[in-house]
Amino acid sequence: MESFGRILLFLGAVLMLLGLLFTFAGKIPWIGRLPGDIRIERENFSFYFPIVTCIILSVLLTILLNLFGGRR
Secondary structure, eight states: HHHHHHHHHHHHHHHHHHHHHHHGGGTTTTTTTTTTTEEOOSOOOEEEEEHHHHHHHHHHHHHHHHHSSOOO
16 A cells, blocks of 8 residues: 555656646746757648657656656
8 A cells, every 4th residue: 555655646746747847838938949849830731849858858857767766
């Protein structure tokens, strides 16, 4: 039962961080507008893929999870 409680606490923390990210992402000027993010705009078509932003967020999350994730 103890491990289930830890999982619920971790999921709650992740949901809280996601909520904060969605709330304040528009106020952080560089999120989604880094050099290397792909943006194609035509008359009737637009495509946007923030690849560099995704890579940076992935690296940061990997570091955080390795620091605070706990090892067995």
